[in-house]
Amino acid sequence: GDSVTQMEGPVTLSEEAFLTINCTYTATGYPSLFWYVQYPGEGLQLLLKATKADDKGSNKGFEATYRKETTSFHLEKGSVQVSDSAVYFCALLYNQGGKLIFGQGTELSVKP
Amino acid sequence: DAGVIQSPRHEVTEMGQEVTLRCKPISGHNSLFWYRQTMMRGLELLIYFNNNVPIDDSGMPEDRFSAKMPNASFSTLKIQPSEPRDSAVYFCASSPGQGIDEQFFGPGTRLTVL
Numbered sequence: 372g373d374s375v376t377q378m379e380g381p382v383t384l385s386e387e388a389f390l391t392i393n394c395t396y397t398a399t400g401y402p403s404l405f406w407y408v409q410y411p412g413e414g415l416q417l418l419l420k421a422t423k424a425d426d427k428g429s430n431k432g433f434e435a436t437y438r439k440e441t442t443s444f445h446l447e448k449g450s451v452q453v454s455d456s457a458v459y460f461c462a463l464l465y466n467q468g469g470k471l472i473f474g475q476g477t478e479l480s481v482k483p
Numbered sequence: 484d485a486g487v488i489q490s491p492r493h494e495v496t497e498m499g500q501e502v503t504l505r506c507k508p509i510s511g512h513n514s515l516f517w518y519r520q521t522m523m524r525g526l527e528l529l530i531y532f533n534n535n536v537p538i539d540d541s542g543m544p545e546d547r548f549s550a551k552m553p554n555a556s557f558s559t560l561k562i563q564p565s566e567p568r569d570s571a572v573y574f575c576a577s578s579p580g581q582g583i584d585e586q587f588f589g590p591g592t593r594l595t596v597l
Contacts (some may be wrong), residue, residue, distance in 0.1 A: 405585075414487070414574055414588035415526075460526065469514055469538060469578070471586060473526040 373398045375461050377474035384451055384481050392446040392477045394435075394461035402463040404428075404437050404444040405471070409458045418446075418459070451481045485509075487589035489575050495595045501563040504592045507556055508577030516586060517550055517560050518574040526574075532558065565596045 378393040396404065403422045407415040419428030424439035433448045444461060461474040488507040496502055508515050516531040530540040532552045540550070547566070552558040562569055572593050576586040 407588075412590075414576075414590045416588070417585045420585070469516065469531045469533065470528055471516075472528075475525045 373402070373463065373472050375463055375472055375474035377459075377461050377477050380458075380476070380478035382477060382479050384479070386453055386481055386483050387450045388481075390446070390448040390451045390455075390479070392459055392461075392479070394444045394446065394474060396442050396444065396461075396463050398442070398463055401439075404435070405462045405464065406433070406435055406444070406446050407460040407462060407473075409460065409476070411457070415460060451479070453481045453483055455479060456481045487575055487577055487587055489573075489589040489592050491592060492590065493593045493595075495597065496565055497597050498566055499564045500596075501561065502565045502569075502594060502596075504560040504573050504575075504594070506558045506560070506575030506589060508558070508575070509579075509587055510556065512577035512579050512587070513555075514578045514580070514586075515552060515558050516576040516578075517558070518576065518588075520572045520574060520591070521570075529560070562594075565594075567596045570594055570596050 374397045376395050405420045406418040408418045409415045419430040421428040421437035424437055427436045435444050435446045458476045458478045460476045462471045464471050490505045514533050517529040519527050529542045530550045535552045550560045572591045574588050574591045576588045578584045578586045
């Protein structure tokens with residue numbers, strides 16, 4: 372079945388370090404891909420998305436490129452801040468249906 | 484816009500009791516989703532509605548769980564009887580289109596069943 376796999380956390384970085392959180396997916400069709408972020412005690416918020424191959428989603432300094440050949444959608448940021456500390460979820464969604472399939476989440480902790 | 488509203492934010496109950504979680508989606512959104520989040524299983528979709536009609540309830544764990552959407556501005560998720568393994572954070576989300584757009588999540592209800 373369809374699934375999303377993320378790198379395990381927690382990921383601990385110093386402020387201004389480069390961030391990569393790996394995400395790969397298994398799907399039979401051509402899903403849209405998303406990154407959601409969950410801050411402590413809150414619900415999930417959409418961070419960025421890409422709807423077709425080679426699309427790049429970006430927001431708040433975060434970027435991810437939809438790579439169909441490697442079935443990946445890795446999240447990157449050039450310089451993280453303490454305020455980026457949160458749990459990040461990769462997800463896929465088929466346009467024909469309403470189901471978001473989430474990865475297990477990766478906790479990011481940024482130290483000053 | 485107030486966003487998706489869920490109540491209560493926290494619920495502590497005893498095993499065997501009935502629990503009702505409530506959700507008010509964003510006005511004008513056509514789709515509504517109920518998720519459960521636990522450490523062991525991560526985020527799971529329980530059920531989703533489109534135009535108040537349940538479309539997919541394959542994620543509902545068992546008959547103790549039921550969900551309704553009597554109108555476009557209100558949904559409930561009921562657990563009867565509740566069990567300790569139901570302890571989790573339950574999220575409601577809504578989206579503007581037929582499930583093909585961004586989903587906006589509520590703050591969640593943290594349920595503890597003793």
